[in-house]
Amino acid sequence: MTNARPSTPPPSNEPVRAYAPGSDARAALQQRLRELRGQRVDVPAIIGGEAVFTGATTEMVVPHEHSHVLGEFHHAGADEVAQAIDAAQAAKGEWAAMDFADRAAIFLRAADLLAGPWRDTLNAATMLGQSKNAHQAEIDAACELIDFFRFNVHYAEQLYAEQPNSPGAAWNQMQYRPLEGFVLAVTPFNFTSIQGNLPTAPALMGNTVLWKPSERATYAAYFLYKLLEEAGLPDGVINFLPAENGADVGDPALASEHFAGLHFTGSAGTFNHLWSSIGERLPTYRTYPTIVGETGGKDFIVAHASADVDAVATAIVRGSFEYQGQKCSASSRLYMPASIWPEIRAEVAAQLDTITTGPPEDFTNFVNAVIDQRAFDEITAYIDAAAASDDAEIIMGGAYDDSDGYFIEPTVIQAHDPHYATMEEEIFGPVTTVYVYPDDDFAGTLDLVDETSPYALTGAIFARDRAVIRQAMDRLEQAAGNFYINDKPTGAVVGQQPFGGARRSGTNDKAGSWLNLVRWVSPRAIKETFTPATHYSYPWNAPDAA
Structure with missing residues (x-):
C-alpha cells in the first residue's frame, strides 16, 4: 500500500509519422501489411477474459479486394450478452475500487504500446479492414487513439481533483462514483480511434463495459482488444461482443436491469431506435441511464x-x-x-x-x-x-x-x-x-x-x-x-478541438475532453462535521431579553 498521490504525466499530442519513401517507418508498415494479408484470423467473442467461439460466423473481407478474406468473427447473441453482463458485474467491484493511479497506468501503458510495438499492427489492420491509406490510418488508429488514452487520463485526474469548498468545522468532498451497472459501447466502422475510445473512456472512470464493435470493422477492433489485454486490462472490465446484427447484442443488453449507460457512434436512425428502446424500458432499470451519442452530419x-x-x-x-x-x-x-x-x-x-x-x-x-x-x-x-x-x-x-x-x-x-x-x-x-x-x-x-x-x-x-x-x-x-x-471541417485533434455536435448530430458530449468523462460518473457529495451540534436550538429561537 502506498499513501503517495502521484501526478499523471502531462499529455502531448502524438507526432504523426510521414511514411516517406525510403523511411524505416514506411518499410515496417509495408512489412506488417504483407504479414497480416497472409494470415486468417478467427475472432471470438471475449467474455470475462475467455474466448467464446459460437460457430455462427461472418467473413471479414478487404473492401478494396473483396475476394480476399482476412478471417471471420463469431456472432454474439442473447446467451453471450447474459454471460457478459454477469462478467461485467463480477468485475465491477474490484475495478471500481482500484486506485485511480493503477487504472490510469493501464491506459497509459496501452498508449505507449500503441505508440511503439503495436503501431504497425493497428495501422495495417485499419488499412486492410477499412481501406484507409497510410496517412488516414496513422492519424486515426495510432495518433488519435494514443491521444485519447493519454488525454483521458489527464482529464480524469483533473475531474477527481475538482472538490467543493470546506469552510468552518466541516470537510466537504465530492466522490465521482462509476455508474451503478454496466455501460454498452456501440462503435462505428470509420474510426478505429472511436472504436477504442467509446469502451475505454467509461472504463477509465471505473465502469465495466459491454462492447459491440462495428460488424464492418471487427478486424481492427479485435487487435485493439488484444492490445488492451497486453496493457493489463483485467478480465471482465471490457467484454468484446461482435455480431452481424447490432440488435442481437443491443436488445438483450438494454433489457437488463443493470444497464446504466450507452456510449454510441453511428447513424441517427439507430441512435433514435436505441433511445426509444431505453425510454420504453425505464421501469426496468435500477437508475436512469446515461445516454451519450454522436450520429452524423451534413x-x-x-x-x-x-x-x-x-x-x-x-x-x-x-x-x-x-x-x-x-x-x-x-x-x-x-x-x-x-x-x-x-x-x-x-x-x-x-x-x-x-x-x-x-x-x-x-x-x-x-x-x-x-x-x-x-x-x-x-x-x-x-x-x-x-x-x-x-x-x-x-x-x-x-x-x-x-x-x-x-x-x-x-x-x-x-x-x-x-x-x-x-x-x-x-x-x-x-x-x-x-x-x-x-x-x-x-x-x-x-x-x-x-x-x-x-x-x-x-x-x-x-x-x-x-x-x-x-x-x-x-x-x-x-x-x-x-x-x-479558413480550414476544412475535418480532422479534430484530441486536446485541441473536442469533438461533437448537437441537433440531430448527437448529445454533444465532446469526445476528447472532460465533458465526456463526467458523463460516466455519478457524483456523491460528502460532508463530514468535526464538531457536530449537540442540541436542536438556535440563537434566533431564544426569547427577547426582559
Missing part, C-alpha cells in the same frame, strides 16, 4: 467572395474526399459565391485530376474503397439520380466500379436547387454538392446553411474579411458543434 463549407481561392479548393478536396468521405465531419455541401466559383471549380478539378484511386497498399493512391457493397450501392444511387436529374448535374467524377473492390471516383455535383437531395441527406461517401449563390445574398445564404440540415456537427467559413467571419460565426452559432475558420 457538414458545410461556406466561402465568401473575399476568400482565398486555393485555400477553399484544397479544403473541398481534403474535407470531402479524404477517407472516401466516410467521416461524419466530411464536407458534403458547399456554398460558393458566383464571382469566384469559376476559379475554385478550376482548382478543384486540377487537384482531382492528379488524384488516383486504388488499394491503400499502394501509397500513391489518395482515395481507396468504400467500406462494403451496401455503402457502394447507397452512394452510387445518389450519383445515378443526380446524373438523371434536371435539378443537378455531375461536374466532376461520377465513375464507379465494384468488380474487384468498392471504388467510387471523387464526385462533385452542382445543385441548381439548394434543397436538392444531396444538399440535405447524409451520403457518407466521396460525393459533395455545390450550390452557387449570388454574391449579394451572403446573409441569405447563411440562413440557408443553418436551416437546410437537421444535423449540426461541423462546418467552415472561408473569408479574408473579418466582419464577414464574425457575421458567419454569429449566424451559424447553432449549426455546428465544431466550427472552422
Whole structure:
C-alpha cells in the first residue's frame, strides 16, 4: 500500500509519422501489411477474459479486394450478452475500487504500446479492414487513439481533483462514483480511434463495459482488444461482443436491469431506435441511464467572395474526399459565391485530376474503397439520380466500379436547387454538392446553411474579411458543434478541438475532453462535521431579553 498521490504525466499530442519513401517507418508498415494479408484470423467473442467461439460466423473481407478474406468473427447473441453482463458485474467491484493511479497506468501503458510495438499492427489492420491509406490510418488508429488514452487520463485526474469548498468545522468532498451497472459501447466502422475510445473512456472512470464493435470493422477492433489485454486490462472490465446484427447484442443488453449507460457512434436512425428502446424500458432499470451519442452530419463549407481561392479548393478536396468521405465531419455541401466559383471549380478539378484511386497498399493512391457493397450501392444511387436529374448535374467524377473492390471516383455535383437531395441527406461517401449563390445574398445564404440540415456537427467559413467571419460565426452559432475558420471541417485533434455536435448530430458530449468523462460518473457529495451540534436550538429561537 502506498499513501503517495502521484501526478499523471502531462499529455502531448502524438507526432504523426510521414511514411516517406525510403523511411524505416514506411518499410515496417509495408512489412506488417504483407504479414497480416497472409494470415486468417478467427475472432471470438471475449467474455470475462475467455474466448467464446459460437460457430455462427461472418467473413471479414478487404473492401478494396473483396475476394480476399482476412478471417471471420463469431456472432454474439442473447446467451453471450447474459454471460457478459454477469462478467461485467463480477468485475465491477474490484475495478471500481482500484486506485485511480493503477487504472490510469493501464491506459497509459496501452498508449505507449500503441505508440511503439503495436503501431504497425493497428495501422495495417485499419488499412486492410477499412481501406484507409497510410496517412488516414496513422492519424486515426495510432495518433488519435494514443491521444485519447493519454488525454483521458489527464482529464480524469483533473475531474477527481475538482472538490467543493470546506469552510468552518466541516470537510466537504465530492466522490465521482462509476455508474451503478454496466455501460454498452456501440462503435462505428470509420474510426478505429472511436472504436477504442467509446469502451475505454467509461472504463477509465471505473465502469465495466459491454462492447459491440462495428460488424464492418471487427478486424481492427479485435487487435485493439488484444492490445488492451497486453496493457493489463483485467478480465471482465471490457467484454468484446461482435455480431452481424447490432440488435442481437443491443436488445438483450438494454433489457437488463443493470444497464446504466450507452456510449454510441453511428447513424441517427439507430441512435433514435436505441433511445426509444431505453425510454420504453425505464421501469426496468435500477437508475436512469446515461445516454451519450454522436450520429452524423451534413457538414458545410461556406466561402465568401473575399476568400482565398486555393485555400477553399484544397479544403473541398481534403474535407470531402479524404477517407472516401466516410467521416461524419466530411464536407458534403458547399456554398460558393458566383464571382469566384469559376476559379475554385478550376482548382478543384486540377487537384482531382492528379488524384488516383486504388488499394491503400499502394501509397500513391489518395482515395481507396468504400467500406462494403451496401455503402457502394447507397452512394452510387445518389450519383445515378443526380446524373438523371434536371435539378443537378455531375461536374466532376461520377465513375464507379465494384468488380474487384468498392471504388467510387471523387464526385462533385452542382445543385441548381439548394434543397436538392444531396444538399440535405447524409451520403457518407466521396460525393459533395455545390450550390452557387449570388454574391449579394451572403446573409441569405447563411440562413440557408443553418436551416437546410437537421444535423449540426461541423462546418467552415472561408473569408479574408473579418466582419464577414464574425457575421458567419454569429449566424451559424447553432449549426455546428465544431466550427472552422479558413480550414476544412475535418480532422479534430484530441486536446485541441473536442469533438461533437448537437441537433440531430448527437448529445454533444465532446469526445476528447472532460465533458465526456463526467458523463460516466455519478457524483456523491460528502460532508463530514468535526464538531457536530449537540442540541436542536438556535440563537434566533431564544426569547427577547426582559
